């Protein structure tokens with residue numbers, strides 16, 4: 289019997305051990321030999337289909353290298369995928385919950401065996417260093433294990449509690465919604481891609497997966513694993529393509545029942561709008577689950593352990609080059625400790641290595657030309673909005689390698705309403721904001737439209753309790769980094785413009801993909 293109590297998060301690999309580093313290097317060789325250069329076609333109704341046009345995935349750390357290609361779905365392909373998924377739904381919805389859950393567990397077992405391969409592919413395709421890649425694959429395994437087990441509470445009739453009533457049997461059933469579209473970002477191309485499929489699928493839905501263009505290969509590998517685990521044809525339709533084309537077509541389609549989207553605020557809000565417009569023949573109100581961007585702040589007050597605070601700042605800001613929705617992009621420091629904190633932070637940032645994911649640099653290249661240009665724009669703005677304390681250049685080069693390299697950058701004394709302090713940059717760029725005191729710091733923290741992650745480094749119990757209630761963030765951390773939520777341990781999702789707070793990896797996440805039916809029988 290599957291029980292949520294049996295779920296345990298995966299431990300991370302310790303890369304201070306030489307044998308683990310060597311194993312990673314071997315995996316890189318294997319991936320270079322077997323996966324790099326691969327082409328992933330579409331998968332519709334279990335059939336691999338190629339398209340005339342292709343999407344190319346580049347190595348961001350060495351842009352002369354093509355990592356591989358995927359097919360590029362057309363509108364006709366999207367239509368076929370949608371119709372096929374509805375056909376598959378007729379039988380998939382009737383499977384027992386435990387039978388569906390077992391497929392996720394089998395997929396988890398396969399991914400555990402291929403853990404370092406998945407890591408290595410991410411190092412090459414999106415530039416993750418060893419630890420960043422490893423925690424992501426661990427998270428992907430956790431999603432499979434956690435959703436498989438948490439599905440069991442929705443199985444069967446009476447699965448949720450109702451109150452006893454004389455002469456009747458009453459109960460609730462949790463039913464899948466139907467066919468949905470899952471649109472995912474490139475920054476967690478393994479864990480988020482997989483989690484956003486596994487949850488609706490185990491609940492009995494069929495899903496069309498549209499991966500991000502920059503990470504089609506790792507997405508293809510995850511789909512292969514789910515199919516190898518026994519997922520029936522049509523339950524998962526793999527549709528690499530262009531978001532503005534096939535993504536747009538599917539999100540506006542009358543037969544799309546739900547949309548689960550993780551990505552930028554601009555695209556998420558657009559999807560929210562177009563999905564709300566009822567199409568001719570549409571039978572339902574589409575359910576839209578959005579996980580969007582952030583402008584996440586860490587407050588350091590005068591009571592904080594400065595070493596803890598600076599470590600939290602460095603890890604939160606520069607892990608995967610600040611390309612996390614949860615990344616710390618605003619450091620808010622109380623005036624009386626501002627110089628001490630900022631000097632130590634700058635010193636630690638200057639010591640970070642910049643290079644490729646494959647050579648396990650601390651900071652690697654950002655994902656693509658668009659991202660590089662966007663960050664460069666903010667770096668040009670930086671001297672007029674604050675003092676550049678370290679970095680400040682988008683070099684496009686590191687150790688002789690041409691790629692989308694940006695120096696870890698800290699900009700001091702940024703005004704709270706400056707663009708640098710308000711807009712999501714999504715790169716290794718931190719704005720430091722000076723607060724007059726604790727209360728001012730909290731106001732600054734809450735002064736964005738976002739509300740994803742946040743943190744406080746303080747030893748003042750009353751302040752921590754105040755922040756617990758008043759800091760507007762879906763995930764709030766005290767005296768540690770503000771990134772790295774663990775499935776089941778820290779359910780993840782944002783408030784305000786950061787999303788619909790669906791709490792991925794949380795006890796009620798699967799309910800997003802189900803509808804409830806109350807059934808009453810009078811005896």
Ligand code: NDP
Nearest residue numbers: 473474499500501530531535536551552555579580581613
């Ligand atoms: P984007 O919003 O650019 O893209 C996300 C996905 O949406 C991609 O698959 C993209 O396809 C697709 N897309 C683009 N336009 C449309 C459209 N009109 N209709 C339907 N789909 C579309 O985000 P990024 O991939 O750049 O990811 C980074 C963003 O994601 C950041 O803002 C980050 O904060 C956020 N994020 C949020 C998380 C959270 O949990 N809250 C977690 C991770 C990231 P294509 O690739 O073809 O353009």
